């Protein structure tokens with residue numbers, strides 16, 4: 293209770309302070325944002341200004357996914373990804389590539405033959421190699437690190453049964469990392485997943501990192517996505533995962549941080565989850581209630597305090613979007629809701645918690 297009132301007092305007072313950018317205040321890790329096509333193309337001028345003032349790291353929200361980069365076999369479309377990388381270069385930002393091998397936003401051709409049958413093992417490995425090599429090579433020396441494999445493990449710690457797993461077996465992960473390393477030996481390579489605070493998933497990721505290291509594969513960090521809500525996870529469980537991953541000799545990155553304020557209807561961040569809209573599931577169209585607002589403030593403060601506590605293990609914290617209106621949470625897992633998961637409001641103004649982050653940064 294005492295903690296809450298101190299935070300409320302701070303947030304009230306902070307509205308009279310003028311906020312410097314977040315990036316100047318954080319010295320121990322980079323602070324990033326996922327950026328969308330309107331920002332990359334410069335159409336969202338307010339969003340671009342917020343990005344330049346506050347973030348020193350960027351990741352592509354969608355434009356480096358395989359369905360965008362290689363919509364048809366052998367036909368690459370680099371237009372937006374090139375602009376994204378140029379934006380990072382022009383603004384002297386750390387550029388993160390997301391993502392090379394993922395079962396979502398994966399074009400159909402990737403795992404199918406022309407006649408619609410499923411490709412064989414050797415062919416899928418060849419396609420993975422071709423895609424990874426072409427993409428990583430194009431941005432060699434500019435992209436600092438890649439989410440090489442995204443979401444390969446289920447909440448119970450078993451392998452997710454993706455086409456990559458089904459056709460190649462668990463070795464597809466090692467192969468993907470090796471292809472990426474060969475294409476750019478200087479690039480950092482990451483494994484990225486959601487719900488990484490769950491004990492079984494945590495243990496499985498630890499096993500994966502250990503195995504890759506035993507096999508002599510380069511892996512620099514585990515990305516904990518951090519799509520969370522007011523109920524899940526507890527910061528104590530999240531903390532156990534930060535410690536467990538770091539103990540394997542890799543860095544930890546919080547790669548897709550957002551805290552939804554809305555009633556949750558599912559668990560985790562499976563992008564294929566879809567639920568029907570009802571008014572009851574969209575209660576804050578006209579603004580948050582004071583109690584939800586303070587619960588959100590408290591949870592952001594609690595998690596950033598955790599990140600600062602473990603700043604020797606964490607190399608980057610990235611939020612999944614800039615202003616609330618950008619957030620994928622407005623349309624996932626239910627289309628058309630109004631959520632408030634990010635650090636900047638719908639008027640592109642920093643929320644009071646931003647000043648708290650600045651004042652408490654390490």
Ligand code: XIL
Pocket residue numbers: 353354442517548561563620
């Ligand atoms: C999301 C994007 O934010 C949406 O715009 C898109 O429609 C679906 O994907 N985990 C990931 C991200 O690794 O790539 C996802 O991004 C969110 C969940």
